[in-house]
Amino acid sequence: MKPTDPAPPTALVLAGVRPGGDPFAQEQGVLHKGLIDVGGVPILARVCRALLAAGCERVVVxxxxxxxxxxxxGEGAEVxxxxxxxxxxxxxxxxxxGAPLLVTTADHALLRPEWVRDFLADTPGDADVAILMARRQEVDRDVPATSRSWIRLADGQWSGCNLFLLRTEAAGRGIALWSSVEANRKKPLKMASQLGWGTLARFVLGRLGxxxxxxxxxxxxGISARVVRARDGRAxxxxxxxxxxxxxxxLLAAEQGA
Structure with a gap:
């Protein structure tokens, strides 16, 4: 933790379900992906344990x-x-x-305490919001068997890691923009107008990092957001x-066997 962050962040695990349920979870015989058993432990339990082991004194699901x-x-989290x-x-x-608030998802099955600690340590002190991203080089190095969706930018291909830090109360000003983009994610022109045509043009021309x-x-x-590079591509x-x-x-079976 940085001197400007006197207390560990509260950790939020998103475990909601869209209307109609989650078809993949239902295929696995459960109502939510967090309930899927992996190596004898439900995924959500793994996430909660990793956050607590990372030093998050308060975990909210x-x-x-x-x-x-x-x-x-049962894992010591609030609901x-x-x-x-x-x-x-x-x-x-x-x-x-309140802030700081660390946000992740209930399907982050491989989440490790050291990834959380590294993310917090690597977040710049002037950031209102930080986002953990992984470059394709690190993902291919650490877990070459995976198939991910990539954001192709001027400085390479990137994948999100489902870890966000709302470091200051000012981060709340970005929630409305997030909600608007989320609502229009299937309407490219409308989303582009919200994000700015200049940003879209640089993206199309391959000039946006x-x-x-x-x-x-x-x-x-009106907030400051920073990208933090994941040290481990498995994130x-x-x-x-x-x-x-x-x-x-x-991956977990091989790790347990080792």
Whole structure:
């Protein structure tokens, strides 16, 4: 932790479900991906344990599913209701718990305490918001078997790591922008107009790097956002489909065998 961050952040685990449920979780015989068993431990339990081991004294799980709430409480986490979408949930928990607020997801099956500690240590002291991203080089190095969605920018290909830090109360000003972009994620022209045509033009022309992109978007909300590079490429792996689940199980089995 930095001297400017006197206390460990509260950690929020997003464990909501969209209307109609999660088809992949249902294929696995459960109501939520966090309930899927990996190496004898539900994924959500692994996430909560990693956050507590990283030094997060308060872990909050946002959900409206009784089964998920029961598991979270059994792991020593608090439970708050999930709102209508991730951004609304983050906003509600930020108002309830304050900053700094570390945010991750219930399907981050490989999450390790050292990744969280490194992320907090590497976050610049002037950031209102920090986002953990992994370059393709590190992902291919550490987990070459994975198939990810890549953001292709001037400085390489990037994948999100489902770890965010809302370091200051000012970060709340970015929630409305997040919510608006989230609502229009399938309407490219409308989303482009929100993010700025200049930003879109630089992206199309291949002149936009990851730091510039995040800074430009955050500036519209009047906040400072920084990208933190993941030291371990495995941080980009979450469980969205059967291939991800098989990969996670193989990696953890190999780790336990070693």
């Amino acid at each position: 946002s959900t409206n599913l009784p089964e998920v709430a029961a598991l979270a409480k 708050l209701p999930a709102q209508d979408g991730p951004s609304a949930t983050v906003g509600a928990v930020l108002r309830e718990c 990851i730091d510039s992109m995040v800074a430009r978007i955050a500036s519209q909300a 980009a792996v979450d469980v969205d489909k059967a291939a991800d689940l098989d990969l996670v199980r193989r």
